[in-house]
Amino acid sequence: MLAIQDLAFWVLSVVAIVAALGVVLVRDLFRAALLLAVVFIAVAGFFVLLSAEFLAVVQVLIYVGAISVLFIFGIMLTRNVREGNLPNHLQIPAVLFPALLLVGMVIAAVATDWRPIPEAATDMVELAQTQSVTVLTEGALESGGFDSSQAREEARQSGLADLLIGRYVLPFEAVSLLLLAALIGGLALARSRGS
Amino acid sequence: MSLEAMLIVAAVLFAIGLYGALARSNVIAVLMSIEIMFNAVNLTVVAFARYVAPLALRESISSVLTGQVFAIFIITVAAAEIALGLGIVFAMYRNTETVNLTEASQLRN
Numbered sequence: 001m002l003a004i005q006d007l008a009f010w011v012l013s014v015v016a017i018v019a020a021l022g023v024v025l026v027r028d029l030f031r032a033a034l035l036l037a038v039v040f041i042a043v044a045g046f047f048v049l050l051s052a053e054f055l056a057v058v059q060v061l062i063y064v065g066a067i068s069v070l071f072i073f074g075i076m077l078t079r080n081v082r083e084g085n086l087p088n089h090l091q092i093p094a095v096l097f098p099a100l101l102l103v104g105m106v107i108a109a110v111a112t113d114w115r116p117i118p119e120a121a122t123d124m125v126e127l128a129q130t131q132s133v134t135v136l137t138e139g140a141l142e143s144g145g146f147d148s149s150q151a152r153e154e155a156r157q158s159g160l161a162d163l164l165i166g167r168y169v170l171p172f173e174a175v176s177l178l179l180l181a182a183l184i185g186g187l188a189l190a191r192s193r194g195s
Numbered sequence: 196m197s198l199e200a201m202l203i204v205a206a207v208l209f210a211i212g213l214y215g216a217l218a219r220s221n222v223i224a225v226l227m228s229i230e231i232m233f234n235a236v237n238l239t240v241v242a243f244a245r246y247v248a249p250l251a252l253r254e255s256i257s258s259v260l261t262g263q264v265f266a267i268f269i270i271t272v273a274a275a276e277i278a279l280g281l282g283i284v285f286a287m288y289r290n291t292e293t294v295n296l297t298e299a300s301q302l303r304n
Contacts, residue, residue: 009196013204020208020231024215029223036227039208043234046204049196050245052263055237055270062270067230067277074223074281078288087218088297094218102210109202116198116246125245125259163264175271182275189282 009049016042029075037068051126054160198246202239209235222284222294226277233273237266 019038026032040063047056088094117125127141141152164172208231215228244262288294291301 006196009200013200016204017207017211020211023227023231024211024219024224029221032224032227036230039231039234043238046201046238047241050201050241052241052245052266055241055263055266058267058270062274063230063234067274070277070281071223071227074226074284078223078284078294088220091218094214097217098210098213101213102206105206105209106203109199109206114198114247128259129245129263160260160263160267163260164267168264171268175268179271179275182279186278186282189279190285 005049008045012042012045012049016046029079030072033068033071033075036071037064040064040068051129053130198242201242201246205235205238205242208232208238220296222280222287222296222299225296226280226284229280230273230277233269237269240266240269 016039019035019042022035023032023039026035040059044056044059044064047053047059212228212231212235215231216225219225219228240262244259244266284294287299291298293299
């Protein structure tokens with residue numbers, strides 16, 4: 001079981017990194033947009049591995065389904081076949097700065113003592129995260145470590161939707177207002193001047 | 196698969212996106228690189244929610260979901276950013292017939 005997860009992790013890592021490199025290096029913008037969809041699908045696979053199934057579905061719907069198509073529309077409408085995706089004149093700092101940042105981030109990731117949750121509780125976290133979007137049976141929760149019926153009841157009642165319209169209702173409303181404002185702004189910007 | 200491996204993959208994706216955002220001269224390529232960076236940050240947030248959930252299961256079971264809620268907010272903001280960004284790109288293309296960032300210098304003088 002663990003071996004399959006490790007194998008999936010390495011395959012997804014290679015696919016995501018190679019496709020991301022393709023996005024920034026390929027000269028044909030249309031191909032770059034298709035490779036970007038591959039990156040999005042790989043990230044959705046990572047979400048499944050991290051037991052965030054709802055986010056994986058959202059990722060496929062919004063990123064692969066909507067944002068990739070928007071990018072392809074944008075490339076079609078503004079395509080400049082002659083130039084393609086040229087690099088600019090900032091190549092040396094543009095390589096140096098991300099490389100330094102990457103070294104710093106890797107050192108921080110490896111050297112920090114993260115104190116992860118104990119191995120025994122991992123199953124419970126996974127179950128609680130899966131339970132947030134599906135309905136698990138009483139038996140599955142019990143074998144996953146939720147001993148008392150009170151804990152099982154609490155796990156049943158904690159879902160993403162409850163958090164979104166419960167504890168995080170203010171950011172939720174703010175973000176919906178932001179989306180509306182961005183939509184109106186995008187419409188106003190992209191509309192041709194005469195009409 | 197461990198937390199560190201996940202963080203390193205996300206860091207590599209972020210660095211690639213940052214390189215693309217700095218080094219490309221096409222606006223749409225820059226926007227695509229920014230999307231890669233958004234995805235890398237989302238991966239990090241969800242990995243932390245899975246591996247180092249704070250006080251998970253002891254205080255409140257729903258605390259293991261906080262990272263995922265934040266990832267949903269990030270996805271929403273990214274969608275709003277793309278809607279606005281492409282609107283600006285179309286306005287720029289209509290006015291200057293180019294999507295090349297090095298030629299976008301109307302604000303200079």
